[in-house]
Amino acid sequence: MSADPSARRGIPDATVARLPEYLRALTGFAERGITSVSSEELAAAAGVRSAKLRKDLSHLGSYGVRGVGYEVDHLAYQISRELGLTQDWPVAIIGMGNLGHALAAYSGFATRGFRVVALLDQDSHLLGQEIAGITVQPMDALTSLAEQGLAIGVIATPAASAQDVCDQLVAVGVRSILNFAPCVLVVPEDVDVRKVDLSTELQILAFHEQRRALAAEGALEHVTLEPINSAVGR
Amino acid sequence: MSADPSARRGIPDATVARLPEYLRALTGFAERGITSVSSEELAAAAGVRSAKLRKDLSHLGSYGVRGVGYEVDHLAYQISRELGLTQDWPVAIIGMGNLGHALAAYSGFATRGFRVVALLDQDSHLLGQEIAGITVQPMDALTSLAEQGLAIGVIATPAASAQDVCDQLVAVGVRSILNFAPCVLVVPEDVDVRKVDLSTELQILAFHEQRRALAAEGALEHVTLEPINSAVGR
DNA sequence: TAGATTGTTAATCGATTAACAATC
DNA sequence: TAGATTGTTAATCGATTAACAATC
Structure with a gap:
């Protein structure tokens, strides 16, 4: 090249x-x-x-x-x-339940390149509360946040509200979304959604675990069990 | 077929x-x-x-x-x-910081097929505390847990302790590991490690975000920007 | 039967790997 | 120069897709 x-x-x-x-x-x-x-x-x-x-x-x-x-x-x-880590990307986290709370405090965001600029929740009795040094704001704050520049939205709401929150993010111009809610989000094609899904990962582990169990009891006679993972390669 | x-x-x-x-x-x-x-x-x-x-x-x-x-x-x-969801897989969560706390309370684990049987932490002043109805135990508890059957270990510790915790899980016979710590775990080839990594996901989003920004300002003259995502397909 | 939709085929596409020429 | 290691090539492998024969 x-x-x-x-x-x-x-x-x-x-x-x-x-x-x-x-x-x-x-x-x-x-x-x-x-x-x-x-x-x-x-x-x-x-x-x-x-x-x-x-x-x-x-x-x-x-x-x-x-x-x-x-x-x-x-x-x-x-x-x-x-x-793109030589510039700073403003991040908003939406949904301040257990997970959103943990994400706000998580050091992963503190890595160079990202800055949590806002925590949002639609539940009015969380508003004004301070989490990891940032005051929780209502969803209305999204418009002015977007005007100041908002690159990434992190959805940490229950699945039932995720699409609604996603639509609001897209409406104010956010095109990068990290979704922790266990559901598929429908977005325009220029929007990038990545999903982090605990239960999907667990289910994939369960599949391999079952496979080993079946192999151990000889139920899969004709199968040599492939190595599932190794220190190098994946 | x-x-x-x-x-x-x-x-x-x-x-x-x-x-x-x-x-x-x-x-x-x-x-x-x-x-x-x-x-x-x-x-x-x-x-x-x-x-x-x-x-x-x-x-x-x-x-x-x-x-x-x-x-x-x-x-x-x-x-x-x-x-393999027609049977129950016992899960232990190790590391009761913000993330482990959120995971213990997260409904993703409550889905059919998985049962959180233990919360572990090496920090002695967390021990005995109850989170989501489960008492936090010391790492020593791993041996007896494994004897009662433990299928999946979830690592929610800082990166610095993750390999050590992983080794302990492998030593008692756990072969399915879900790693939330931002590091590569070295395991024997019959052990299955899956990784959930917030900052990796953010960095992938940043890459595409930067790409769009560069395309918008015409820096990528010869490139037609591909759709990054769409409602169907991925 | 006519209409609908699956399961499969075959072509295409993209990712991985080993081997090695290029070159420090 | 001799030894080491990159960057690239070409072969292989696996995943995706469109089209359609099978069949309810």
Whole structure:
């Protein structure tokens, strides 16, 4: 691939999804004072194979040195830039139940690149309460928040209100939504919804757990049970 | 595919990951008193295309009726059975910070198939406290829990303790782990780890958000911006 | 039977992997 | 130069999709 940055286009979704993990691994190396890593070392830390890592990085540009490896800080910066973490994205969390409360306090938001600018709830008796140093506002506040710039909406309401809240976010121009409610959201095609779903994850685990149990009792005679996971690769 | 259930083998990972969504959609239909659906209707409710839904279901067996559709209750049962939800999986949550607290109270666990049997924390001043009706126990309790049967461990500790907790779970025989800590866990290959990671999801959103911003200001001249998401398909 | 809809086929698309030429 | 490691190629693998024969 060309070294010309303007030629870098169309990074595969699967690659984008792994960049955060690479960035995290690089941060870990930097904290331990390591300034240079090979694709083999970085891949091991990120839990993938080195061929996949190199292929992924090749989509961003050519940031390694043959025979040497990657400079930790430089590669971390390039990945950060590609992910858009060199700027700040204002985030609003909607729904201040147990989950929203935990999210407001969660350090994941505190990572570089994101700033929780508002906590919203439609329940009037939560309004004015302070959570993690931020005052809970009513849903009406969305319009003025959007005017000040709001990039990401996090939906932590019950499933029954999620679509309504989503529609309100879309109406004020928010195009990136992280949905914790266990339901499918319908959005215009230029809106990006990602979903974090506990019970889906549990059910996927249950599937494999059952599979092992059946294999153990010999119910699946003709099946050799595949490794489900391994330290590298996935 | 054969109607013989013993011939149903090797359901693709991508299909397994969608089964919970189909099940949820079916539950929704059942609640509204709808007893029969076409692949078109069910697919729309689950946010996929009908061809994908039919292909997915074909891996489970032949549970539809040509010219008619699927019987809601029957298909829901078959998917539940395939996912292993017709039995109860004992779950332990480890780490009773904000997140663990929210998880303990979260209704996602209350869905059929899972039962939170223990809350654990290594912090001695949380011990004995009751959260969501369950008493917090020390990590030592893991051994006896495992003897009584423990299928799934949910790690809600800080990243720094996650690998240690994971090792303890693996040591007592737990082979299904849901990791909320932002780190890669190293496990034997017969252990299944799934990860729920807030900041990874945010970073993926940021990538697309930045992409839209750059496209809007014309920085990506040669790129037509692809739809990022749509109501159907993904 | 006529109309409807499934289950399957075959083509396409995208992701992964191993191997190695390029090159520090 | 000799050794090491990247970036890329090409083969493989798996997932998606549209179309349609099977069949209720």
